[in-house]
Amino acid sequence: MKIIVCAKQVPDTNEVKIDPVKGTLIRDGVPSILNPDDANALEAALQIKDANPDTKVSIISMGPPQAHYMLRECLAMGADEAFLINGRVFSGADTCATSTTIAGGIQAIGDYDIIFAGRQAIDGDTAQVGPQIAQRLGLPVVTYVQGIREIKDGSIVVERQMEDGYEVIEVQTPCVLTCVKELNEPRYMSIKGILEAYDTPIKEFLTPEEIGLVADQCGLKASPTQVLRSFAPAPKGKGRMLEGTVVEMAKELVSSLQEKHIV
Amino acid sequence: MAIVINKEACKGCTKCVKVCPFDAITMVEKKAVIGAGCTSCGSCLDVCPFGAISKIEDRVGGVDISLYHDVWVFAEQREGKLMNVAIELLGEGRKLASQIGCRLCAIVCGSGISDLPAELIAYGADVVYVADAPELANYTTDAYTKTIYEAIDQYKPEICLLGATHIGRDLGPCLAVRCNTGLTADCTSLEIDPHTKGILQTRPAFGGNLMATIGCPNHRPQMSTVRPGVMEKALRDESRTGEVIALKPSFAEGDIRQKVLEIVKNVTETVSLNDADVIVAGGAGLGAAEGFELLKKLASRLGGTIAASRAAVDSGWIDHAYQVGQTGTTVKPKLYIACGISGAIQHLAGMQRSGLIVAINKNEDAPIFEVADYGIVGDLYQVIPAMLEALG
Numbered sequence: 260m261k262i263i264v265c266a267k268q269v270p271d272t273n274e275v276k277i278d279p280v281k282g283t284l285i286r287d288g289v290p291s292i293l294n295p296d297d298a299n300a301l302e303a304a305l306q307i308k309d310a311n312p313d314t315k316v317s318i319i320s321m322g323p324p325q326a327h328y329m330l331r332e333c334l335a336m337g338a339d340e341a342f343l344i345n346g347r348v349f350s351g352a353d354t355c356a357t358s359t360t361i362a363g364g365i366q367a368i369g370d371y372d373i374i375f376a377g378r379q380a381i382d383g384d385t386a387q388v389g390p391q392i393a394q395r396l397g398l399p400v401v402t403y404v405q406g407i408r409e410i411k412d413g414s415i416v417v418e419r420q421m422e423d424g425y426e427v428i429e430v431q432t433p434c435v436l437t438c439v440k441e442l443n444e445p446r447y448m449s450i451k452g453i454l455e456a457y458d459t460p461i462k463e464f465l466t467p468e469e470i471g472l473v474a475d476q477c478g479l480k481a482s483p484t485q486v487l488r489s490f491a492p493a494p495k496g497k498g499r500m501l502e503g504t505v506v507e508m509a510k511e512l513v514s515s516l517q518e519k520h521i522v
Numbered sequence: 523m524a525i526v527i528n529k530e531a532c533k534g535c536t537k538c539v540k541v542c543p544f545d546a547i548t549m550v551e552k553k554a555v556i557g558a559g560c561t562s563c564g565s566c567l568d569v570c571p572f573g574a575i576s577k578i579e580d581r582v583g584g585v586d587i588s589l590y591h592d593v594w595v596f597a598e599q600r601e602g603k604l605m606n607v608a609i610e611l612l613g614e615g616r617k618l619a620s621q622i623g624c625r626l627c628a629i630v631c632g633s634g635i636s637d638l639p640a641e642l643i644a645y646g647a648d649v650v651y652v653a654d655a656p657e658l659a660n661y662t663t664d665a666y667t668k669t670i671y672e673a674i675d676q677y678k679p680e681i682c683l684l685g686a687t688h689i690g691r692d693l694g695p696c697l698a699v700r701c702n703t704g705l706t707a708d709c710t711s712l713e714i715d716p717h718t719k720g721i722l723q724t725r726p727a728f729g730g731n732l733m734a735t736i737g738c739p740n741h742r743p744q745m746s747t748v749r750p751g752v753m754e755k756a757l758r759d760e761s762r763t764g765e766v767i768a769l770k771p772s773f774a775e776g777d778i779r780q781k782v783l784e785i786v787k788n789v790t791e792t793v794s795l796n797d798a799d800v801i802v803a804g805g806a807g808l809g810a811a812e813g814f815e816l817l818k819k820l821a822s823r824l825g826g827t828i829a830a831s832r833a834a835v836d837s838g839w840i841d842h843a844y845q846v847g848q849t850g851t852t853v854k855p856k857l858y859i860a861c862g863i864s865g866a867i868q869h870l871a872g873m874q875r876s877g878l879i880v881a882i883n884k885n886e887d888a889p890i891f892e893v894a895d896y897g898i899v900g901d902l903y904q905v906i907p908a909m910l911e912a913l914g
């Protein structure tokens with residue numbers, strides 16, 4: 260079986276802080292990590308490989324050269340090969356253009372039975388790229404996959420997470436599946452994996468032509484959406500800190516709420 | 523648009539490097555260089571003291587936007603019942619439609635849903651497009667994408683709004699690619715640019731650390747998803763009239779590649795945080811699952827419900843359905859009482875718009891106090907019993 264996993268290197272948004280004076284992001288010292296949902300996507304692929312050793316797991320990412328670190332981490336977890344689409348022409352892409360580029364990369368890699376992606380990346384939280392890749396490749400998609408029940412010949416049975424439960428869905432293969440964190444517990448890198456990862460070359464696609472595209476289909480130019488403005492969210496004005504003993508504070512709070520007819 | 527640097531004018535002051543939210547600018551030989559992470563957000567334009575940074579138009583593609591009219595709302599239904607978010611979108615859609623001066627339309631798919639068009643009209647739709655077919659009984663990506671894409675292609679709406687539910691976030695991206703247009707996820711505010719009549723979509727990025735306003739100038743429809751609970755619901759008015767247009771979806775062998783074998787509902791009680799007027803939420807500070815019993819007492823005294831931070835959910839004290847925040851539910855009750863919750867940005871993203879916020883936390887420096895109308899520094903296990911006492 261051939262599996263392709265889409266992965267992204269992201270800033271750890273948990274560590275991102277806003278400069279309270281300038282209202283800008285403080286990025287110094289913010290670590291870059293493998294996007295959490297993508298780790299679940301890779302784990303899903305590796306579990307299939309554990310059960311069927313002749314499975315090949317390829318990772319594909321679009322991003323700056325620093326994404327090599329993240330790709331090596333994926334290799335050290337057990338992926339067989341890694342591809343990076345990297346170049347100024349791909350930059351500034353919105354999800355629409357990103358999906359065109361990654362779909363191009365996937366076609367350049369070639370054969371696949373299942374494509375896994377994370378549900379969403381924590382720096383954008385859009386959840387759009389996975390299903391959009393599926394549309395570009397003409398493949399069926401199931402998003403929010405929280406369980407894999409059975410891999411059959413020509414189809415796969417998965418659980419799709421819903422707000423109030425889940426659905427059991429049979430989808431034809433090849434297909435795209437986007438994964439949520441409930442799907443599995445990603446494994447750690449192994450020592451052997453780490454050693455081998457450094458010997459595995461990361462293959463790079465540097466031009467649109469290498470992935471069957473032209474420059475006008477890539478990056479900012481090919482992005483229908485435009486960021487017109489970005490700004491720090493206006494802080495809600497700080498209210499009143501109550502003072503006194505616990506009983507006094509509780510009383511004051513309750514009477515203020517009663518005055519405002521909230522309780 | 524792209525950001526370009528005039529190398530002659532750049533003096534290497536690095537102001538732009540520091541302000542770039544995407545870390546996309548570096549200094550090479552004392553000159554600023556725009557790197558791969560640039561999204562053309564324009565944050566750097568104003569900070570350059572030397573006017574060395576400018577924005578140039580270089581987009582390709584697009585459509586004749588004059589062919590596209592009306593605001594559409596995807597009216598999501600499950601088991602024949604409209605989702606609340608559909609009614610919220612009709613409320614917001616009405617505002618947009620009147621600012622543009624166009625019609626508000628709803629599109630609804632399902633099987634045996636003949637009573638829904640009247641309901642959608644009562645909530646403000648001027649036109650309802652209905653696709654009623656057995657294949658559409660349960661949502662599948664392929665069947666819904668095909669049906670709605672064909673309708674968009676035929677009737678050409680200028681704006682298309684979807685709820686950011688597990689269904690809307692699956693359908694939206696597929697439709698956007700089919701229509702070759704842009705889609706902005708999880709918008710928290712929508713406005714119409716008075717000059718271009720295009721939509722201005724504002725959404726959180728970087729886990730809520732930054733807000734971005736996004737437009738889609740050259741492609742149609744302009745598509746957005748909006749999280750449930752963010753917009754005001756439309757008011758129901760049975761006297762309204764509107765037009766109903768039946769769509770005629772047809773499916774060939776192989777068109778629908780997903781098959782729903784089973785639908786499993788959580789057995790736990792259904793939680794409706796969106797409708798609650800009062801929410802008493804607990805976090806890691808509860809220390810144990812039993813803490814929610816105390817919160818329940820306060821909640822029921824106030825006629826409200828309980829909720830939780832992710833830390834409380836991750837500790838296994840309470841079901842995910844109760845989680846408020848970026849990866850949980852967005853809530854807007856009249857009163858939100860945060861007990862033992864630090865106020866991480868991801869939590870704030872889901873409750874900041876509450877009418878009145880009370881925070882109870884041992885740590886006086888907890889960020890939750892920054893958004894609280896009333897703050898009490900203290901142990902929740904003492905403060906809540908005292909509040910119950912004071913309530914009588």
Ligand SMILES: Cc1cc2nc3c(=O)[nH]c(=O)nc-3n(C[C@H](O)[C@H](O)[C@H](O)COP(=O)(O)OP(=O)(O)OC[C@H]3O[C@@H](n4cnc5c(N)ncnc54)[C@H](O)[C@@H]3O)c2cc1C
Pocket residue numbers: 272273381729804805806807808830831832833834845846847848849850851861862863864865866867868869872882883884885888900901902903
């Ligand atoms: C991608 C991503 C998405 C996320 N999505 C969400 C989300 O949707 N919702 C969400 O809530 N979080 C979310 N988080 C997690 C978020 O970053 C925080 O980790 C989480 O909100 C912390 O929960 P907490 O405030 O309960 O716990 P802590 O941060 O551990 O805070 C506990 C607080 O309780 C106080 N305390 C302790 N004991 C007492 C006592 N006896 N009385 C009074 N106060 C006491 C402490 O002073 C402390 O402030 C997300 C994180 C990431 C990375």
